[in-house]
Amino acid sequence: MSADRSTAAVAARRDERTPAATLEFDGVSKRYPGASGPALDNVSFTVPAGEVCVLVGPSGCGKTTAMRLVNRMIDLSDGDIRLDGDSVISRDPTTLRREIGYVIQQIGLFPHFTIADNIATVPKLLGWDKKRIQARVAELLEVVSLPPEMAKRYPRQLSGGQQQRVGVARALAADPPLMLMDEPFGAIDPITRDRLQDEFLRLQREIRKTIVFVTHDIDEAIKMGDKIAIMREGGHLVQFDSPAEILTRPADEFVARFVGIDRALKRLTLRRLHDLEMAPVPAAQVGDDAGPVYERVAASPLDELIVVDGEGKPLGRVGADRLQAESRVPDSRLDPVGVTAPETWTLRDGLAMVMTDGNRPLLVLDEAGRAAGVVTVEQLSGALRPNGSPAPTVPERGDPEVSA
Amino acid sequence: MLAVPGAVLPNFGQTSSCVRNNGLFCWSWFSQHWSDTFGPAIGQHLVLTVIAVAIGFVIAMAASLVAYRLPWAGAGFNVVFTLVFTIPSIALFELLVPATGLTRTTAEIALTSYTLLVMFANFVTGLRGVSADVLEAAEGMGLTRGQRLRRVELPLAIPAIVAGIRVATVTVIGLVVVAAYVDNEGLGVPILQAIQNSSFKTELIAAAVLAVLLAWAVDALLVGSQWLLTPWLRSRRA
């Protein structure tokens, strides 16, 4: 899809857009019948209109409960929840729900509706005419970066990540002033998840909704939230602050620990592959004398020769054993280049890639696609350590000096 | 016997040697009597079946909707329908005769009774089988109870509903044969007539085979209609 086109389209419609709503939790408690303690205990916070509030906390701390109280899927035991100053208790539940976009934890697409019909659910309930619904569906598919031909498919013909986008599109359909999103990116691989988060942030810059977003992942919270609400077992709200505040001034030991483990991972997202001291690539061109090349390969963490073209772009790999048997760098029967990573990737992406690739050293490419260096799993995981000192970059097998 | 089958008995004296010797299947006799015996019998058989299944469907659907909301009521329906189901069919037919006579009404009351348990059990299972996530999403988007039922729960229960209708229909087609004892209609009539007629083989086989074919055809029709009704189930993953 073209980003400018959708931005323009969104801008053109900004006037008719429902304004975002302010959400207030005021001393909210919830006790489930028969439960020993409260699932939510005297929780108060305010999400200003147009901001993203992320709820984080361990499993069972009451995040889903807090969301379901807002759209009255369940009823309050104590306190009040106000939307733009009006108590939700005074509202008719079904009407209220049609004004609040809700993405449930398990997606919950209707398996018997096409994607278009799924997205059109609330507009149909609101009695929009056919033309307007069609246009809205097309627009939303574009917004969540799904190709238009998906409209006629059924949910089970989509991947998990695509289904989650449909879930988000469906919640956005009637342009609600408030969105409740319960782990919308749970159960998705880290790379796709990262992309969905970026898209979400881009989208939010355009639509400026009030959003309550649940996650288990403090990194996601830091990345997505204008405000973070950290909760703990028993339904207590421990800290409600901006991400920067939470990282720098955790309210107590619990928050510090909760943020701490993941803060290491957060560090990984702040550094990029080119920030590391990469080992040189054992590279050579077709026809080079195999002898000296072999020595470089043997000295490298990468146990293979990278055959490159005149510009230094990789063409393929040759295993050390085969190279030893050849007199010149061969030009045929090369192994495929395989897994590579651009040097602008964060360490976290790099680590995820290495781990899916069986912990083999990662070939890093520069902006122009040339082989720039080799990064090992030890280097990447070393960057996780609290003191921030990266693991030694010296590969065990030899002298990094040898280079093309 | 309760009923005396009233159709014309085959005249042994004047017909082919096949019929005189009670051969296994006399094609000419069968084709002679297609239009006066078998054709109309198939029609009656179908009508009896459709009426019973239709009434049974309405009752079972109502009962299953109640049971879906009120589990204790479901247990009650289950006991009643199971009891009705275990009465041997011929006995139920006979028990009804004093009240409603040798009529189609008698046949339909009994036939309908036998459809209830199967359809009820399947409908309830189908409704209860709708995934909690989907229901949660539907409620969260502001569908009212009625809308959830019509747009989500019933459509998703279609496979189980059709399965119930299939079993009920095939069961009824079999029972309509027995119903010939109290209602002079359907393919049971030639069968009873043939049994009384020194087991006239051609008629026995023709009527029984037609009943089987009828059941298969109707079952295939129902399978086909389910296919048409559930497009989301036939799509392959792309």
Place this chain on the structure above:
Amino acid sequence: MTGVLSVPLLLASANDFSGAFKFIGNNPHLLLTLSGQQMVLSGAAIGAAMLFGVPLGLVLGHLHKGSFVAINLSNVLRAVPSLGLLAIMLALISFGFLPAFIAMFVLAFPPILTNVYVAVDGVDPQTVDSARGMGMSPFGVASRVELPLALPLIFAGLRTAAVFVIASATIASVVGGNGLGNIIFNQPSYGLAGVLGAAITVTILSLLVQGVLLVAQRYLTPRGLRVTRARGEATALSVAPGGAENLLAAGTEPA
């Protein structure tokens, strides 16, 4: 709906029921003899169906072959009306025990075969693998792992077949397979009370046999599996209604 249901209940008024029980009390010998005959016919048919169906289902399920035949046979034969089948037997063989027996066999065989197949085919492949890994022979795997694990489902099929055959055996008296149908089909001689009494007897027989089968199942099922698993009792039709209802929904025909 109460309208439809109340009719048979009204008809079988207190009067009829007291008449029926009087009939049962006055004719214990007749009812016992006929019950015996009906049970012999049913037992023989079910026994023969098991004799063929269980080993065949075990072998096919063990090899995971022949699912199309094993599953569809039930769906196809389910559509055959009992009385129609009896009529065909009458035409092919004439009156007596044999045509009734063959008809009952044809009714009992499909649910037994299908359930054994589905049960054995569905045994957790990891369990089977680990049994193999420990060095069990194919016969050992089938007899000591697959069969015991499949028992609950196999019994579900057996109960389906039993309900089905005992009920249908009532009609078998039309072709000379003696049983309680002799009374039920002869209202002129025995009256409504006799018909109702015999019908009650058939129902009791059916419930008794099911009770016996449930006890046998409990006794034979490995201890670890004895937790309720009603949901697993899928049978002939691919959509399985839950719980005990299944027994009936899975392709029985009242007879």
